[in-house]
Amino acid sequence: MSIRKSFALMAILGMSSLSLSAQEWKPVEGKIMTPWADKVDPAQPLPEYPRPQLKRADWQNLNGLWEYAITASSQQNIPVAFDGKILVPYPVESALSGVGKRIGKDQLLWYKTTASISKPKADQVLLHFGAVDWQCDLYVNGQKVGRHEGGFDPFSFNITKYLKKGKKQDIALRVWDPTDDGPQPRGKQVKNPEGIWYTPVTGIWQTVWTEVVPTTHIVTTKHTPDVDGSSIKVQASLQDAKTGDIVKFVAFDGTQQVGEATLPSGVEGDIAITNPKLWSPETPHLYQLKIYLYRGAKQIDYAESYFAMRKSSLKKDAAGINRLALNNKISFQYGPLDQGWWPDGLFTAPTDEALLFDIVKTKEMGFNMIRKHIKLEPARWYYYCDSVGIMVWQDMPSGDLGGNRWDMRPGQISGYNRDKERSAESEAYYRKEWKAIMDAAHNFPSIVVWVPFNEAWGQFKTKEITEWTMKYDPSRLINSASGGNFFYTGNILDIHNYPDPNMPDPAIFGNSGQALVLGEFGGLGLPVEGHTWQEKNNWGYQSFKNKTELMQRYSKMMGDLKKLIPLGLSAAVYTQTTDVEVETNGILTYDRKVMKMPEAELKKLHQALYDANENVK
Incomplete structure (x- = not known):
């Protein structure tokens, strides 16, 4: 199913908490706004596919209006009552969240939504978070799935075994963020903003989405250009790989195939690129990459990606001083x-x-x-x-x-x-x-x-x-x-x-x-x-x-x-x-x-x- 068709299907089917009317949300007033604030659709904020480097067709965006609650940090269970609606994925402190409240180290931020997700017979359902600041526990239908710590990196959970019959699935998230009272990476956030230090960011701040994948599937790929060797080094890691499973990488320049490599899981190989078109700010050329997972003659997974041929290095000038170089040219x-x-x-x-x-x-x-x-x-x-x-x-x-x-x-x-x-x-x-x-x-x-x-x-x-x-x-x-x-x-x-x-x-x-x-x-x-x-x-x-x-x-x-x-x-x-x-x-x-x-x-x-x-x- 194409991404465009999948969004059309979402619009037809609806999702209980994600299809709430615009009347239930408005930005918090009192701060300057960008020209794009008026273009935010509370029924479908940031609807774009969030992961351009590993694209699949069968996915669903869960951004939209969720319920939220702010509780004491001693709260152990998912709250029975919530404080109102929050627009995911905008941080709770932001105007676009519709909330605009601060969360301290002695408090928790809870999210809850009911999403339309059917439990597949054979495939797996992954729940992805682009980023959540900082520590979060995920619950699906009241059962704890797992914990993640890290405010900037993307992560996911396999939620298949937690899904119940029917399409309505309850998703809850518990978030704790001590900001500058904790030792975690946080960037410029502080609880008392001033000067070069800014407003705290707590909770979900990037797209939340689900993806249906085979039991054995491609988890990540790695592409490393070798300009001097006129090749791109590639490898893939698989979930639940079986002996004999292979990954086929096929490189394209536009519609023209320019090379391929077939590799076992986790093994790095090279795709030779004849007369490579080098990437630079002047010519940002991108190659397309199609990735197939085979078990014998049967294709069991497929994803799309891209890469570029560029080299970042040092090069000495005539005076013997090392300079930054791009593609072996001083830059x-x-x-x-x-x-x-x-x-x-x-x-x-x-x-x-x-x-x-x-x-x-x-x-x-x-x-x-x-x-x-x-x-x-x-x-x-x-x-x-x-x-x-x-x-x-x-x-x-x-x-x-x-x-x-x-x-x-x-x-x-x-x-x-x-x-x-x-x-x-x-x-x-x-x-x-x-x-x-x-x-x-x-x-x-x-x-x-x-x-x-x-x-x-x-x-x-x-x-x-x-x-x-x-x-x-x-x-x-x-x-x-x-x-x-x-x-x-x-x-x-x-x-x-x-x-x-x-x-x-x-x-x-x-x-x-x-x-x-x-x-x-x-x-x-x-x-x-x-x-x-x-x-x-x-x-x-x-x-x-x-x-x-x-x-x-x-x-x-x-x-x-x-x-x-x-x-x-x-x-x-x-x-x-x-x-x-x-x-x-x-x-x-x-x-x-x-x-x-x-x-x-x-x-x-x-x-x-x-x-x-x-x-x-």
């Missing part, structure tokens, strides 16, 4: 710090169109890279980066802050190279979620750099974590600690400097074997009346009175940044794409309604940076 990478926050949905973009907007707008401004700052986005965000052509530096969400000393002075490396001593529990949460994030995002070719730590926020065992990351994914570069406590490990030496551009001294660090980058700078602020999170007390690293002054200051910064490229600077990250809550240092306002600097002028300034890079030998 100056310049992009904004992108935090992925929304005034109406917080972690959750109001619509898929909104999710795409930020990426397209970034490309229109002439950036070729985005640093995705201490947040993992939904899979569709990376799919759009892959499709539009934007390189991504992917941060690990920070957590368990404090206890480190950090001092980044212009032109110097941090004055205090001290790892934080984290508890065994805290360390385990970090390691578990970092691996889960890397696994979930591995197949997206746009990701060219992993960033385990930011500014010493919870930074610990830096060399060990960096070396593990490099070994776990040698296909990408590792920026061990962006602007943090520096250790000689990883591929990149990254300083932060506000507001003006600067770089590590090439006379001192040019022979370190690492690329020299400016991981954050800028932060030029301009509050735009009527488009701010709050009316007053907004701030930027340096504030301006009007767009003209802002543009003049930014233009000068670009001239200064251009001068650093011949000296050995490989990349820079400007703070930031949009305003976020009280931070008004975005190129766009938080509601995405006002561009503070014209796209065409920005693109011209940025092209001069890439032109300067062309002279690097």
Whole structure:
């Protein structure tokens, strides 16, 4: 069944709590809203297929109006009475949830819905969650199915044995999130938002969906391009594999088949790609991948995916300084710090169109890279980066802050190279979620750099974590600690400097074997009346009175940044794409309604940076 037909069938059949009328929901008032808030359909919010890298036809979206209750953390059982309706998948604190309430460490958030799911005779039903922050227990028809801990990684449960006869199935979720009172990765969330710290996000914040699969089915695939070898390395993991089961990967360029490989479960193999079309921001070429699971001559599972041929590496210039390279060519990478926050949905973009907007707008401004700052986005965000052509530096969400000393002075490396001593529990949460994030995002070719730590926020065992990351994914570069406590490990030496551009001294660090980058700078602020999170007390690293002054200051910064490229600077990250809550240092306002600097002028300034890079030998 096609995705379009499956949605049409859902609309005909209806789902008790998901087909509730729009009159039962409205956004919480009092905050600015994006243009897409009015396009949110409470009967079917974010209806798009959520997993572009492993697509199947037989699936059902469970987003919509659910019941919710806020209880004491001592509550052991599913509540009998609920407080009202919440629009999933928008966080309970957000305006688009229709609730707009805070949840503390001494409270629980409960969800409940009745979904139309028939128990199959032979197949299995998987219940998928794009992300739930932070700890959640799933119940189906009153029976506990399992627990997941992790606020950013996708997960699923096989709920087949918990389904009852008939189509009506009760689904409940218990969520606990201590925000900054706990040791878990949380990014910029704090219970008392101020400055660069933002509103907590609790509960479901990405799409919830079911999928019908065979008992033996493809769980994950892994695609790793080998540009030098003109091949794509592929492998698949299976659930309940039997001896002799094989997976056939068939690669296509458009409608033309270009290669194939047949492999057992968990075994890596190569598909040769003759004269590969390389992926880059200028030519973001994607190949299609069809994946078949066979038992003998019988096909028992099928999924679709995609891949790209691109290489992320270092390359020495004539002076012996390592530079960032894409597809074996020195590449100056310049992009904004992108935090992925929304005034109406917080972690959750109001619509898929909104999710795409930020990426397209970034490309229109002439950036070729985005640093995705201490947040993992939904899979569709990376799919759009892959499709539009934007390189991504992917941060690990920070957590368990404090206890480190950090001092980044212009032109110097941090004055205090001290790892934080984290508890065994805290360390385990970090390691578990970092691996889960890397696994979930591995197949997206746009990701060219992993960033385990930011500014010493919870930074610990830096060399060990960096070396593990490099070994776990040698296909990408590792920026061990962006602007943090520096250790000689990883591929990149990254300083932060506000507001003006600067770089590590090439006379001192040019022979370190690492690329020299400016991981954050800028932060030029301009509050735009009527488009701010709050009316007053907004701030930027340096504030301006009007767009003209802002543009003049930014233009000068670009001239200064251009001068650093011949000296050995490989990349820079400007703070930031949009305003976020009280931070008004975005190129766009938080509601995405006002561009503070014209796209065409920005693109011209940025092209001069890439032109300067062309002279690097």
